[in-house]
Each structure stands twice: as structure tokens, then as C-alpha cells.
Amino acid sequence: AQSVTQPDIHITVSEGASLELRCNYSYGATPYLFWYVQSPGQGLQLLLKYFSGDTLVQGIKGFEAEFKRSQSSFNLRKPSVHWSDAAEYFCAVAHFISGGYQKVTFGTGTKLQVIP
Amino acid sequence: EAGVAQSPRYKIIEKRQSVAFWCNPISGHATLYWYQQILGQGPKLLIQFQNNGVVDDSQLPKDRFSAERLKGVDSTLKIQPAKLEDSAVYLCASSLGRNPPEKLFFGSGTQLSVL
Numbered sequence: 001a002q003s004v005t006q007p008d009i010h011i012t013v014s015e016g017a018s019l020e021l022r023c024n025y026s027y028g029a030t031p032y033l034f035w036y037v038q039s040p041g042q043g044l045q046l047l048l049k050y051f052s053g054d055t056l057v058q059g060i061k062g063f064e065a066e067f068k069r070s071q072s073s074f075n076l077r078k079p080s081v082h083w084s085d086a087a088e089y090f091c092a093v094a095h096f097i098s099g100g101y102q103k104v105t106f107g108t109g110t111k112l113q114v115i116p
Numbered sequence: 117e118a119g120v121a122q123s124p125r126y127k128i129i130e131k132r133q134s135v136a137f138w139c140n141p142i143s144g145h146a147t148l149y150w151y152q153q154i155l156g157q158g159p160k161l162l163i164q165f166q167n168n169g170v171v172d173d174s175q176l177p178k179d180r181f182s183a184e185r186l187k188g189v190d191s192t193l194k195i196q197p198a199k200l201e202d203s204a205v206y207l208c209a210s211s212l213g214r215n216p217p218e219k220l221f222f223g224s225g226t227q228l229s230v231l
Contacts, residue, residue, distance in 0.1 A: 094217060097172050102216045106158035
């Protein structure tokens with residue numbers, strides 16, 4: 001079955017430090033991959049997505065992610081974290097279901113804490 | 117552009133009672149999703165509509181949960197009777213209906229507490 005694994009439940013980084021959040025997926029075909037962010041009191045928001053082409057994708061708020069097929073990974077990175085980046089981050093994969101439609105399955109999330 | 121609207125924002129009920137949640141997606145969005153997010157977990161898809169037809173409800177507990185999307189616009193999710201383990205945030209999302217869904221737009225969610 002298709003699945004998304006985020007091995008880190010909670011990560012703490014200092015403001016200004018670099019960040020990498022890990023995501024591994026299990027899917028037979030070419031995956032469609034996403035990162036969403038859920039800030040306190042706000043709804044889930046798309047950060048970036050990978051469908052095809054360049055394996056390094058840029059998103060909003062200075063985030064980027066790299067698709068590595070050999071490692072079944074889609075890790076999220078940011079060179080310098082800001083206090084406002086404190087939130088919960090979800091990796092997700094779109095995969096085919098019956099009738100040719102696709103559903104989006106989310107990982108369990110990584111909660112990011114930023115310390116001054 | 118108006119976002120995905122959900123109501124109520126919060127709901128507290130006792131077990132075995134019934135509850136309903138309402139969602140109004142972004143105008144023109146063909147696909148509507150209901151997700152359940154239990155504290156500390158990622159969103160779990162309960163049901164997915166394409167216009168007013170169901171394309172996936174494999175994780176919907178059909179003995180107690182039901183959902184409909186009349187006229188392919190608004191949607192209602194109902195729980196009857198509720199159990200303690202139904203305490204969660206219920207998220208509605210919508211997308212244009214393309215494959216793959218390029219972006220899901222989420223509402224603020226309904227936080228349900230079952231006592």
C-alpha cells in the first residue's frame with residue numbers, strides 16, 4: 001500500500017540555522033509529492049510540489065525540496081530558519097485509486113520548534 | 117477569492133449523540149475532500165467527491181459516518197452515533213479536479229470533542 005513516512009516527530013532548531021525535514025514514500029510508480037505546512041490557528045497550506053522534471057523544486061517562504069528516486073525520499077530544506085517557520089509540516093503523496101482518480105495521503109507530520 | 121468555508125468551528129457532544137459538519141468549497145472546484153486529523157497525527161482521508169459522486173470512501177466508518185455533496189457544491193459530513201475516538205479536527209478541502217490534484221485548498225476545520 002502507498003505510504004508516507006516522516007521519521008522525525010519533533011525537531012528543534014535555532015533561528016538562522018539550516019533545516020532539513022525528512023520524508024520517505026512507498027509507491028510503485030512515479031510519485032506526485034507535496035509538502036504542506038500547518039501553522040497554529042491556520043489551515044494547511046501548500047509549500048511546494050514535485051510532479052516531474054527538475055528534482056530540486058522551489059516553494060514559498062524560501063523552502064525547497066529534493067526528490068531522490070533511488071532513496072524514495074523528498075526532503076524539505078531551508079537554509080536559514082525564521083521564528084515564523086515554527087509549525088507542523090506534512091509530506092504527502094498523490095496516488096491512483098479506482099476510476100483513474102487520485103487521492104492524497106499525508107504523513108504523520110513533523111513539528112518544528114524554533115528557538116531564539 | 118473566498119476560501120473553503122467550514123462550520124461550526126468547534127463542537128462538543130456526548131458519546132452516542134449525532135453531529136453534522138458543513139463545508140462550502142471554492143467556487144468551481146470539482147473535487148471535495150473530508151479529512152479527519154486526530155491530535156498528533158496527519159490528516160486521514162475519509163471521503164472524496166468528484167462533483168457529486170463518491171470516488172473514494174475506503175476509510176470512512178460507514179456504520180456511523182455518512183457524507184453527501186448535493187448538486188456538486190456544498191457538502192455535509194455526519195456522525196451518528198459518535199464515539200470517544202471520533203474526537204478530532206475534521207478538515208474539508210477542495211481542488212480543481214485535475215489529476216494529479218495540483219493543490220488542495222483547506223478550510224480551517226471543525227474541532228470535535230466527544231465526551
